[in-house]
Amino acid sequence: MQQVEVIFARSQSPAEALENLISAATVSIVAALYRLANARLVLALNAARQRGASIRLCLNYNDHYEENRAAQAMLREHSIAFRLLGGRTGSGSKMHHKFAVIDGSAVAVGSYNWTLESEQRNYENLVLLRSPLVAAAFTEEFEALWKEGWTPEDAAPPEGAHARS
């Protein structure tokens, strides 16, 4: 398997590539997603969770509010752990990542949001990087986001959370 694989929405299905990656996970998946609106990928995450993999997501909270509420509902339905956050400078700034780290060894990253729009309509790229070193860098970023995020059970973002401002 090559170290770098590139998928273009023009001719391949990024959702299928992500599904395959998620389906191969045995230990853990962390993902930081600006947008999440593709039930197929949530089902794949849930299947990984049911196989015993640890799943954690960080979702952006600063726009696409209806879609975000629907994403939260899907994740709750499947008992997938997630946190919400905005960008670096408060209201209007975005947690704009769209990456996943699988088993600490592979990363999916690119322009591709986990939505049907990206899958079916846009020109998009998804890059798969099979490298523990690269995975470690993205995991470190994820942990920093996770630490900053709040759980949606909270009545409001925690004191000091950027997105509250």
Place this chain on the structure above:
Amino acid sequence: MQQVEVIFARSQSPAEALENLISAATVSIVAALYRLANARLVLALNAARQRGASIRLCLNYNDHYEENRAAQAMLREHSIAFRLLGGRTGSGSKMHHKFAVIDGSAVAVGSYNWTLESEQRNYENLVLLRSPLVAAAFTEEFEALWKEGWTPEDAAPPEGAHARS
């Protein structure tokens, strides 16, 4: 120099990384950009053009209209060649890429749009891949976009262009 380098907006400047990459170009730069709103990067592209590098850009045309007009004006001012296009399915779909290929040997890709918002406010990633094979894949995608794009001198998108529908 490592084959894969990851820049997070949290702690590093993706614009500076892009500027360094552009400044090292000697032959060609192609970039497909959903958004372009950072004069610093246009100036770096122009300096590369003045050194004799061939520069071509594809820009999305299906939203952020004012920003897009300003980007077009900047590019015209610096005689940088560009074309416009939308996504795969007409009006509302996006050319959502945000990648550049430098000298057919390095690729910059990720969540990072070439805007001040991405630079200063959002959580973003930019991945630098130094690989002629990966560069070739992105160049092929760029050429397909370029073929589909229209020049802004046209009164309207050419007959059959998706973004016209």
